[in-house]
Amino acid sequence: MKEVQGGIAAPAGFKTAGVRCGVKQAEGRKDLALIVPETEAAIAGVFTSNIVKAPCVVLNQERIKSGKARAIVVNAGNANACNGKRGMEDARKMASITAGVLGVPESMVLVASTGVIGKYLPMDRIEAGIREAASGLHAGGGGDAAQAIMTTDTFPKETALEFELGGAKVRIGGMAKGSGMIAPDMATMLAFIATDAAVDRLVLQGMLSRAVKTTFNAITVDGDTSTNDMCLLLANGAAGNPLLTDETGAEAEKFRQALHEVCLRLAKEIARDGEGATKLVEVTVRNSHGAAQIAKTIANSPLVKTALFGNDPNWGRILAAAGRSGVTFDPEGVEITLAGTVVYSRGAPAEFDPSAVSDGMKAKELSIVFDCKETGGETATVYTCDFSYGYVKINADYHT
């Protein structure tokens, strides 16, 4: 398994484009992307658990049932959410314009939108953007597309891996965007992944659902989940490997590992680029019957996150957050390790040099390990970031 360039367009038989059509207010920023497999591709998807769902989510959840797709059209700068009937009409229109321009069935076009909620889409600009993007589709367009789906992201997020599968060289490439309203169970997050592997659509869905669980659904920036989140995975079979028809076995395991790695890399980039973030924080809870719940509560605690921003080894906030998680554990049995140093153990503060730990916390990547020492407990990791002035600035200023 090796890293390759090209992002979502790295696999064979995919063309992409990213253009500016003027939905985003900021001058010059791309805001419309097309992802087009050259032939019909198998499709899998995972969607937001928020009961307030944007029309694009509702539309895609219906269309994905066929298991086949010919194109994905994405706009950034406007989420087209909570816009009543007109919102759904506009989402359908985005798909039908794309279908018309590309000459593919409308029912096989998926739609994604991200940005401000409650504003109608400027459909004339969207239409012009789709036409421009369609005319500029090319195999090297991954970088442009990754830029075009950004909102408050400070950098584009893309990755691609190559590995051998059934005697063929296959690739999985993907792109994603954050970076607020990020929480487990999806958020303002969009992720699009493409592979040239041949994979049965049900196997593809099973693999994606599993991968998302410990990657995209294990990140949190602010605990808010959005109305538009989705992760879509296209597989066009252009690599020529024998069709993967089973989720188990050595070949499936290879694909699973590579897909997990692509998802994990993109997920961590989203957490690293959380709004206002200055560092990526990995919260691991060990040996607990509610490991994921405790990890999520610690990772979402504003008090923990501001202490992380301030490089303050304030383990008391970590313990207090865990204590309100709803999971029972024995506080006397817990051991907390912060940036590699044990700071709390056997029910009492451990002896440590606070300034040395504080220095260690200044790193760009930081870990918190919360070990409940319960026999038979599980381990779970959640990825998050610190909470800075920048978060407040971005979210107080990002006006509707």
Add this chain to the structure above:
Amino acid sequence: MKEVQGGIAAPAGFKTAGVRCGVKQAEGRKDLALIVPETEAAIAGVFTSNIVKAPCVVLNQERIKSGKARAIVVNAGNANACNGKRGMEDARKMASITAGVLGVPESMVLVASTGVIGKYLPMDRIEAGIREAASGLHAGGGGDAAQAIMTTDTFPKETALEFELGGAKVRIGGMAKGSGMIAPDMATMLAFIATDAAVDRLVLQGMLSRAVKTTFNAITVDGDTSTNDMCLLLANGAAGNPLLTDETGAEAEKFRQALHEVCLRLAKEIARDGEGATKLVEVTVRNSHGAAQIAKTIANSPLVKTALFGNDPNWGRILAAAGRSGVTFDPEGVEITLAGTVVYSRGAPAEFDPSAVSDGMKAKELSIVFDCKETGGETATVYTCDFSYGYVKINADYHT
């Protein structure tokens, strides 16, 4: 029912004091308070739901079972939490020193601590503080005591009401402190309330538990709940009313209303003084089977709270937060009113002037009404504040 001066010392037969003993780092700030009924008082209490409980909480939960108290000793600046065996020894020592100095049984002394977690109490200073406070106890000491329990609070919080009960003039007075780690189910919050009414201890506990539910447990600053939170209520009977022995009836209702009002005033002051807060926000959810849960989720959403700080009528974030609350509702049926203006109705954005609503949001008190329009649904209100740079500054700088 009329407002009177004096805070917690307003009722007859209570003496209080607040002194500086040097637990708080900041020069000159008071950090130790005593609350002493002149005779044995009935006592009721409500405590944190966090499973990580400070020794003072554990101790009080045990001692309160007798239903009687002679003194409460409180220190600020150090929570004496997560300090192992020594923490419990120190909490007991605080009580025994107080008992010795006042000449009352140790088992009838309650203890409260608030501040940094995981540091041992400087017991020599605490002891000197208790002696100084005991020698300065007086009936007008409510203001000093309210100051002495503050941590990151920017102002002391106290209130007192006078009303007629069973032919006697009775008073209820209280004080409280916030102002981070504040969430429903108690937080870094301490509240102490005194009344000179004669109330049976079981009735007193029932009344307090009910009052807390819609007041102290209906505020949230950051969703974090602490290890030390408690609300204690003393009733010494000095007013001379016939003993209240029933939670129902006209007299009980009068007492219930006054107690609720005292709790509500203190709770709102805590929310208003939330760390970094620039405004008090009242989130009311109407006509929903999960009104409290939706209100709490909206009130805790960092995206909603930063928009409130930015005076941004971003109702999409309110709707999105409600959508992830875990409560089902029909998004098409919801009506959202922000600062008195309907901003979302019948599944689509309402027509409104954003700059006028934004101007309205600049007020010091602000309301959000989220009406699910479900037949037979309930109404719940949660009090919170906005989320500003100040919150980050306070919590990144408040070092352990």
